[in-house]
Amino acid sequence: MTMNTFTCVLVIVCAVKLHLASLQSNLVPCAEHCKCLYPTRDTPTQYMDCINQSLTYFPKETKLKTTVPTYIFFIDNNLTVVNSATFRNISRLRVVFLRLRNNGIKNISRDAFNTLRFLQHLDLSYNSINLQQLRSSFRSIRSISFQNLNMSHMSIEAIPENMFESFENLSAVNISLAFNHLTLFNTKVIETVPGLKFLNLAWNKLTNLSMWANFSSNMKRLKLDNNYLYDVPNFCKNNSLSFFPELVILNLQFNFMRTIIPEHYSCLSQLRRFYLNGNLFQTLKTNMFAGLHSIVRITLSETFALRKIEKAPFNNTSLKKVFFRKNALYTEMHRGHLNIFEGCTSMELLNMADNIFDKTSEAQFDELFKPLGNLTILIMGGCRLTQIPRAVTKYLRNLQELVLYNNRIGSWPDGTLNSLVYLHTVYMRQNVISLVSELSFPPGFRRRAKKVDLSDNAFQCTCELKWFIHWMKKEPQVFNVTDFHQYYKCMSPSSVHGVDLAHIILSKNICMLDLNSKIITLTCSTLLVVFVVVGSVLYHLRWHLRYLIYMMRYNNRHEVDTGHYEYDAFIAYGQNDRPWVIKTLMPILEGQGQLKLCIHDRDFEVGKLIVDNIVDCIDNSRCLVIILSNSFAESGWCQFELALIQRYILENGNRPLVVVMLEEINTRHVTKAMRAMLQTTTYLLWGEEDYARKAFFNRLRLLLHRPTHKARTRTNSV
Structure with a gap:
């Protein structure tokens, strides 16, 4: 058969x-x-x-x-x-x-x-x-x-020796005695069935198999899982001949075996699959499976009592698949070397899911993966990995499927997967991936891709993810999703938290605008940092600068201003003070005093920017007059004018400044700039009495009169 x-x-x-x-x-x-x-x-x-x-x-x-x-x-x-x-x-x-x-x-x-x-x-x-x-x-x-x-679930406690003698002429028969109460099984029961190919004794109470010296069976598969076996039954006669020379599949999983003796099964020359999950092995010894010349698959998972692994326990050039899951394997337990798979040069599939590798060094990963150059499938889900081990891309050049679900991987460097030229499947669901760079998956991989699973990750839905969303929509069969909402959601920014990736609109224009915004933000941030640094330096040197400015102004006080100006005075005032300026100030100074004033309601150039008008008018005025009032203090534009005037005087110290206090200023309206000006500049007070008004205009005309060449000195501020 x-x-x-x-x-x-x-x-x-x-x-x-x-x-x-x-x-x-x-x-x-x-x-x-x-x-x-x-x-x-x-x-x-x-x-x-x-x-x-x-x-x-x-x-x-x-x-x-x-x-x-x-x-x-x-x-x-x-x-x-x-x-x-x-x-x-x-x-x-x-x-x-x-x-x-x-x-x-x-x-x-x-x-x-x-x-x-x-x-x-x-x-x-x-x-x-x-x-x-x-x-x-x-x-x-x-x-x-x-x-x-x-014949399962029949409450059978013992099988008569001649139970199946009627099947002696059958060429291929399978018998199930699972889920009964057998405590001992004598191989004489099946000796009369030479055509028996599969015997299922799982879920009984067997503590051993009774095999007599002359017994031999052509059985292909034997299931002994979930019994009470404390040792691997001895399937070998005289350490070389086998009671089951044709046995292909042997299942001994979930028993109570504490030791594994290679001499009890090394004679099974045709054995291809060996299931040992869920036993109580404490030590895996070197060359445990070296004698199984036909072995293809070994499953040795959920051995929670495992405490020691010697060098190369799986050493076998025939071995192609190893399932080594949930063994509480972690680096601290196996201090030093992780050369578990030394000699496994033909291995194609390795499942090491649900072990602990968060503290494994790159040198240990090198030892683990270096012998596995022919590996095509690697499964390391639930291993607490924070990155893709470099040894994977360094040694596993024939890898086709990489399964790293339920880890702590947030990203991997661009180009990491470039060396895996046969890779076509990646499972990385339930990690902490937020952004996927376009170089994370090289063009060659995207052409080969059969399956990509990045579901249940914390995606940051920004323009950097635009290419990935486009890829998912273009090739949904690769991602095995027809409906994104159940698997792929945005976690940030907060404005799109919980929104499906499929519903995020990241057009080219939006992303270009976003890029420009980032450039502007970066530029403004840089300038802000520069201003903060410069401001900090100026603050620490403020007294030196003030002394320097004072000395410059002191030296300039004796100079005669002989420049030609279009206006005698620039008047800065608030909008609510406009009637006073038009009806009271202008008639006296322009009518009687024959001075030419710059009034923004009248003299600002139409169509020109307000800032440019202010700067040009200040520059073309011999004196600068500020009409200070609550209206002025509350006006943003007036504060802006004040700042320009102060800066202009700072840079051109020879320009006279006249401050007129039109009314008492509410303290909550006084800005730092106004307070500094009032502390450093003498000002004229406007009064309502006739004598006060007459004295006010006399002093004001005196301050604003045109200088002559005979003038010897001038005062810059009042």
């Missing part, structure tokens, strides 16, 4: 389950309390479903074809006794599959299956049948194509 044929036999029961489940909606009522599926061109088999109907017999159905393979599901009924008459109503059918699960069967006749000439699969699970009667009934199974016998 070829391996492919054997595989088909093993999975046929599961296939029937799945197929029946998919056909439930197509079943139609047929015989009494049953449903049927009749054969069609697409389904060349037929089904009769009599489940949970409290039936005590098989109803007759005349529409089922007599020449078509028939599957009968007679489950959860009340059959109690089975004999040849039990199957009279279905004897005309070509029954190949018969499930009698949980029917309360206690007695069965020796001729029970005489009429079922084509029977291939028989399920007697969840019945408590007398084993001696059952052994006799097997003689009535005459089909040489019989393949599967299910």
Whole structure:
């Protein structure tokens, strides 16, 4: 029997389950309390479903074809006794599959299956049948194509030695005794079944297998998982010959084995799959599996008692797949070296998910991955990784699938994946990735990509992510999503928190504007920093600067201003003070005093920027007059004019400044600039009495009179 044929036999029961489940909606009522599926061109088999109907017999159905393979599901009924008459109503059918699960069967006749000439699969699970009667009934199974016998969940405590002697002429048969109460299994029970290919003894209470010296079986698969085995059974005769020389699959997982002795299984020269999950091994020794010359797959996961791993326990050039999950493997426990897979030059798949690698050094990763140059699939989900180990891209050049879900990876340097020229699948869901650079996935990878999963990450939905969103929308089959909302959401900025990536609008114009905004922000930030630094320096040198300015102004006081000006005085005033300026100030100074004043309501150039008007008028005025009032203090433009005037005087110290206090200023309106001006400049007070007004204008005209060449001195401020 070829391996492919054997595989088909093993999975046929599961296939029937799945197929029946998919056909439930197509079943139609047929015989009494049953449903049927009749054969069609697409389904060349037929089904009769009599489940949970409290039936005590098989109803007759005349529409089922007599020449078509028939599957009968007679489950959860009340059959109690089975004999040849039990199957009279279905004897005309070509029954190949018969499930009698949980029917309360206690007695069965020796001729029970005489009429079922084509029977291939028989399920007697969840019945408590007398084993001696059952052994006799097997003689009535005459089909040489019989393949599967299910005797699980039958509360069996011991199997008679000659239980299956009726199957001695079958070329390939599979027997399940799972979920019973067996404490010991003697191999003499199966010695009479040379065609036995699969024996399932899982979920019993076995503590050992009893194998006698002359025993030998052609069995391909043996399941001993979930028993009470404390040691690996000895499958070898004299350390070289095997009791099971054809064994391909051995399942010993979830027992209580504390030690693993290579001499007990190294004779299994045909063994390809070895399942050891969930045992209590404390130490993995060097070359534990070196004697298994055909081994392809080893699963050694969930060994939570593991405390020590010696050098190269998996050393075997035939080994292609290793599942080493949930072993509490962490660097601190294995101080120093991590050369676990030394000698595994043919390994193609390594699953090390749910171990602890957050403190593993790059040197240790080098030891771990250096021997695995032919690895094509690496699975390290849930390993607390904060970055993609450099050893992955350094040594695993043939990698095709990289699985790093549920870690703490936030990003990886641009170009990291460039060396993985065969990589086509990346699973990195449930990490802390916020931004994905366009160089994170090189163009070659994007052309090859078959599957990319970055779901459940903390995406920052800015323009840097625009290319990634475009890629997802362009190739949804790569991301295996037709609806983004369940998997890909924005976490920041706060304005789009929880929004689907598919609904984020990041157009070229928006992103260009965003880029310009960043440039402007950066420029303004730079200038602000420069201003802060310069301001800080000036603040610390303020007294030196004040002394310098004072000395310059003192020296200039004796100079005669002989410049030519368009105006005698520039008048700065608030809008509410305009009537006073027009009706009181201008008639006296321009009418009687024959001075030319610069009044912004009259003299500012139309169409010119206000700032330019102010600067030009100040520059063309011989004196500067500020009409100080609450209106002036509250006006933003007036404060701006004041700042320009103060700066102009600071830069051109020879220009006279006259301050007129029109009214008492409310202290809450006094700015720092105004306070500094009032503290350093003498001002004229406006009064309402006649003598006060006359004295006011006399002093003001004196301050604003045009100088002559005979003038010797001048005062810059009043």
